[in-house]
Amino acid sequence: MTSYEPTGSGRVLHQPVTARYPELPGKVAVITGAARGMGARFAAGLATRGVDVVAGDINGEAMTATAEELNAANGSLEEKPGRIVASTVDVTKPEEHLALARRAVDEFGRIDFWVNNAGIFPFAEVADISAEQIRATLSVNVEGVLFGAQAAAAHLRPGGAIVNMSSVSAVRVRRGRGAYCSSKAAVAHLTESLAVELGDQGIRVNAIAPGYIDTEMTRWIQDDAPALAKALEAVPLHRIGSPEEVFGVLLFLLSDSARYVTGHSIAVDGGSRHV
Template sequence: MNNPEPTGPGRVLHRQMTAHYPELPGKVAVVTGAARGMGAQFAAGLATRGVHVVAGDLDSAAMSATADELGAALAAESVADKPGRIAAYALDVTRAEDHEVLARRAIDEFGRIDFWINNAGIFPFAEVPDITPEQIRATLSVNVEGVLFGAQAAAAHMQPGSAIVNMASVSAVRVRKGRAAYCSSKAAVAHLTESLAVELGDRGIRVNAIAPGYIDTEMTRWIQDDAPALETALAAVPLHRIGSPEEVFGALLFLLSDSARYVTGHSLAVDGGSRHV
């Protein structure tokens, strides 16, 4: 799973995380939106550390292909712990019943659910006058309702000590032109995370969020390929570079681990400090 380290101004450092959490092998995680991007990174990284992963995505063919690819890579790698298995399923996060089906499959496949990562999301662009009713409904349905439905399904099957992690964004606290629908949805995710933490705390379930900034994914590739856009973006990042998926995964590992067992209701920014600029 190691990636090369690109060179050049603002380029991301792809180095595999060395943190090791011995309590993770044998645990079971559900990851939504896992066919590509950060979701696939999460699934691969967790399985490398011995966590069994139930991976769901709207694109069932891509999800199956990704699971097969990751499974083959894990079998070929030398890892400290016996790698976990990755089971792929179709999932429409806008349907509450799909989350419940995914939870049941996790129980049937692995006997438990320890972690649930609500990663699926969309990133629409439209200036305020051009946002259509269909766009705002779709954005809130995927980005917010998808998180709520996932948390509901997870909580129904989790035991005390389990953890839910949602994907928020630095956009929850920083406005970006043309992203009003997206920014408002991520602000809702951040606040929903706090509400879930309060209500599920009685069950011993922790709920946190990760708030990435500019990360080296398909979503930001256009910025990296446009020198003026990259310069503008990096001017708003105190560390003056784009982050790597591995660095977001490092935050996820911490939030799932026993090291964060007294952390709940928190949005952990992985943004190079851009939320302060």
Template sequence: MTATTANDQTNPTRADASPISASYPELLGTVAVVTGAGRGMGAVFATELARRGINVVAGDLAGAPEVATQINDELAGAGRVAGRRADVTNPADHDALLRAGLDEFGRVDFWINNAGVFPQAEFTDIPPDQLTSTYQVNVNGVVYGAQTAARHMRANGGGAIVNMASVAGVRVRATRAAYNSSKAAVRHLTACMAVELGSDNIRVNAIAPGFVDTEMTRWVREDPAALDRALRTVPLHRVGAPIEVFGALYFLLSDSARYITGAVIPVDGGSQHV
């Protein structure tokens, strides 16, 4: 499936990949750490933040340095991206991402816990290693990243943390028990962090994407029957685009969201209600 605008009358179910026109000039020159930025949604976040003059430390197990080089070459004169290898299950790697931000840009203002894995298995067949790895990345990785960010932000006047939850945190689908429960944990962790860190002027929110046009959902988009079943649960009757998830992120980092904390913003075409 090729992403086009929602105004494409030949296939109105396609993702609307038209640009997001919002502008928050107060974010120019700020610095964000983005985990899981070597591909997919994280790479989109790094690109779009840099496009808007925000410097980025992009971390991932693989691909982050290459993504950083590509963005810097493409967007010369905009925000700059520093790519680093990082395993989010290792607290020390989060500390290294923070140091990279301070060394490269002299500050870190925002932290986006984006890294995640999406396993599937029948409930009775979930192997111990799948359960362990899912929680290590999707839950522990969020905790470790937020801890590193919060320690720094507490000592430097505050900041904003954004966690990647999912519509899966409130909707149950067969074969996804490990993933769904890990994303439910992220939702609750976001509220816990917001309550504990608010007095330090640290805002903590989450984004809960639904059916979005990414590599993870390619198999659905390439199967007409599966696509039809999926879109029946989306009131807007189309696939979401990564840029639409970015729009929520960009807002949550901005001063327009300065009195918002502990929120989980769904970017799911209304599917959490179906």
């Protein structure tokens, strides 16, 4: 039976994704921003399906703790596919992406997938966006994607895949999120550029554009009942999404089922993009 967990006045479907793709075990993925939230969920979900993961985060201690916890839960051993290796990475620095790629090759001998998940979510009204805020947002959210894709492209073979994290904010304005929205619009367009140019190498590049998802990033609205009710009016499914539902799309995009899908931003937003 499908189960729901209440969150404010919305509902969150936390039923695990059951899809299995037999070609995935033994593959190797690199994920940035994986110490918590969506990145940690991606790492856990791929590892349980036999994908080895090099998980990077700017908070190395938190990343190590998360990797140890997930490996213990998955029963991962040195000789068993599905191991998560923690690494520290500042995505604003191209040389650290290159080091992350080398770590993956040293540990597992190859890279099949690269997930540019790291990002920041600043708030400021347009008049108050500082030079420091816009620079930091574009550096992490956009340059981080570009540098990650560059590092990945040097190692991925034909059939490899890159997935970037965009947002429905790329096409919808949210007050107080001007820096964030503009950065995600850039990610969506950069994804198309990468798909065109890396297609020559047989590499697919797509983006996922989540809407309201049950993570720490949306805790502010889930804790504000009137704001949540207003937000859900613009969601045809009338509920918050779950990380599992975003992971399901990631799983598809990495699989052979999406082998002719590239250059797209796939919304996981309960239909809110269309309202």
